[in-house]
Amino acid sequence: MKDEELPRRLREAAEAHRPDRARMLARIERGMADGGPAPRSVRPPRAVRPWLRVAGATAAVCGVLAAGAFAVTSAGDDDRARGGPVASAPSPAASTPAARGGLRPEDGPLWTGGVVDPHSNAYWAQSNVTLRTTEPLSALTVELRVALTGGVNSTGSWRSLPEPDFTVSVNESGGYLVYRWTLRAGRSVPAGTHTFAGQYNHAEGDRDATGDYVTARAVRASGGKASVGDYFGRSR
Known part of the structure; x- marks a missing residue:
């Protein structure tokens, strides 16, 4: 091989290389299992965080409303089961x-x-x-x-x-x-x-x-x- 062809072949090999993502992840996992440093946690993008807060608040409100509705329904059913009368104000007559x-x-x-x-x-x-x-x-x-x-x-x-x-x-x-x-x-x-x-x-x-x-x-x-x-x- 001529010396002038070596740079060209190295450049072609570099352009043809594609990193093996699966192999890289496996290597990181092995390192963590061996006690290596854990990767830093990644904070969610700012655009996502308000949505998460709204979703969480909505879920909490829905849970409270559902619990209240259940309590009211249960109380009404309990009164009906006991046959409790509904109080009403007496009329003058x-x-x-x-x-x-x-x-x-x-x-x-x-x-x-x-x-x-x-x-x-x-x-x-x-x-x-x-x-x-x-x-x-x-x-x-x-x-x-x-x-x-x-x-x-x-x-x-x-x-x-x-x-x-x-x-x-x-x-x-x-x-x-x-x-x-x-x-x-x-x-x-x-x-x-x-x-x-x-x-x-x-x-x-x-x-x-x-x-x-x-x-x-x-x-x-x-x-x-x-x-x-x-x-x-x-x-x-």
Whole structure:
């Protein structure tokens, strides 16, 4: 071989060489198994890292939502399995005396009746309770219940009997505005006809008072108890 041909052949051999990747990886693995230095870890490209964070957060949120949905579904199924009732607020009609057997306006010496005062108007009303007794009373409690229809709120009350003889309260209970007059200990109610009245605002219009009613419980001075009640009609 001529000396001038050697450079050309070396150049051709170099151009024809292709590295054997598999052999190189095998050599690296053998080196690691022999305790050689481990290759440095490669950090993911920056373009990939935000995507990985979003994917991880999405997976976490999905897991929380799935767990919550499972808990709610399980609770509902558990209630149905036990046959647990669904709680609901009682309506005024369900708690009226009609649902408990009705009222009687007269009992022994005691009688009562209720009516909406004719001077009531489209925004305000007064419910009048008449109580009549043929005997003196040593104890008495009168309760006027006005159904909480639109806009009902108390504006006051009064009674024909002496004010110091009674304690008065007004509160909302069971879908009603409740006026309560209670005779004080040591006082008495004479025989005769007496009036108790509750006043209140209401939504504009002719208010239907058919859901309103009055009850009275008394102890006769001569002994024995009496209990009466009555419903209201429409305003008139």
